[in-house]
Amino acid sequence: MVDKRHKDTLYEQLARVGKAVAAPRRLELVDLLGQAPRTVEALARQAGMSVANTSQHLQVLRAAGLVESEKDGLFVTYRLGSQDVTELFLLLRTVAETRLAELERVKKQFFSTDEGLEPVDGKELLDRVRRGQVVLLDVRPIEEFDAAHIAGAISIPHDELKRRLRELPKNRKVVAYCRGPYCVYAVEAVKLLRARGFKATRIEAGVPDWQARGLPVETSAPEVTA
Numbered sequence: 001m002v003d004k005r006h007k008d009t010l011y012e013q014l015a016r017v018g019k020a021v022a023a024p025r026r027l028e029l030v031d032l033l034g035q036a037p038r039t040v041e042a043l044a045r046q047a048g049m050s051v052a053n054t055s056q057h058l059q060v061l062r063a064a065g066l067v068e069s070e071k072d073g074l075f076v077t078y079r080l081g082s083q084d085v086t087e088l089f090l091l092l093r094t095v096a097e098t099r100l101a102e103l104e105r106v107k108k109q110f111f112s113t114d115e116g117l118e119p120v121d122g123k124e125l126l127d128r129v130r131r132g133q134v135v136l137l138d139v140r141p142i143e144e145f146d147a148a149h150i151a152g153a154i155s156i157p158h159d160e161l162k163r164r165l166r167e168l169p170k171n172r173k174v175v176a177y178c179r180g181p182y183c184v185y186a187v188e189a190v191k192l193l194r195a196r197g198f199k200a201t202r203i204e205a206g207v208p209d210w211q212a213r214g215l216p217v218e219t220s221a222p223e224v225t226a
Contacts, residue, residue, distance in 0.1 A: 020064035021092065025049065026057045033067060034086045034208045035140065035179055036147035037079035086208045093181075107181070122215045125175065125203070126151060135168060137176045139185045146220040148207050150177065153218075158185040165196055173199045180206030 021027055028047050032038065038046070044054040058078055061067040066085050069078050080086060096103050128134045129152040136153040138145050145155040156164050158178070168174055174193055178185035186202040193200035211217055 016064045017066065017088075020060050020066055021088075023057065023060075025053075026061055027089070027092075029054070029057055029061065030066065030080070030085065030089050031179065031182070033078060033080045034089060035144040035206070037077050038143075039075045039077050041075070042143075043078065083211075087212060090208060090212055110184075122205070122210065122213060126215070129153075132172070134173045134175050137168070137174050137189065139176055139178050139189045140183075144179075144207075148211070148217045148219050150207060150210050151216040151218050153177075158189060161189055161192060165193075165198075168193075168198065170198055173201065176200060176202045177204075177206065180204065180209060 021030065025047065029043055032043060032046050040051055040055050040058065043049075043058070044051045047054060049057075058067060058069070062069060062078075066081050066088075067078050068081050069076050071077075097107075125134070125136070129136045136150060138149050138153040138155045139158040139161060140155075141157050142155055145153075145157075149155065156167065176186040176189040176193070178189075181204040183206065190200045190202045205213075207217055
């Protein structure tokens, strides 16, 4: 009976992590924090939630040790507790995509088409970037690019792309990426670029996917958005 009580306690602690990520909104916050540290206010804007609701979800994640927080004046900045949390999210995503047919159906419906998807090996893509054959375009917000980006990428945030098209060469292929397979920014960027005469494709992988595969990333200035 003593051993059973100890075992029950162990599984209860494991279940705390499971309960913490057993909410769609909290998974979205983990995904966002996998891109860059953020204040509660910035997370609320990106997730389309109220600050109060965002804060409540973050408290649950912090209680389970999945995120950490730091107060700076009036703002509280959150970041993931460790790389293990990113790997947990990626593994959960992989298992869900493998085992749940409904997820794949919703994904296809949301993105409408896989047109423009670049099925390229990561090392091959990096080699093409180094040789100047393609332009690797990061269309995430600038604070996410600064925190970490695929080696050799340039930054033009999604909401600035239309007015900054002249910065991209038309004689080279543009490969866009954003936050990962559930991010629509790269899809919209490819549509815009193709409509303006560019040869453009996208990759599904985001920076966390890239890091998990042991491929190189770079950082710019450390910056936390408020």
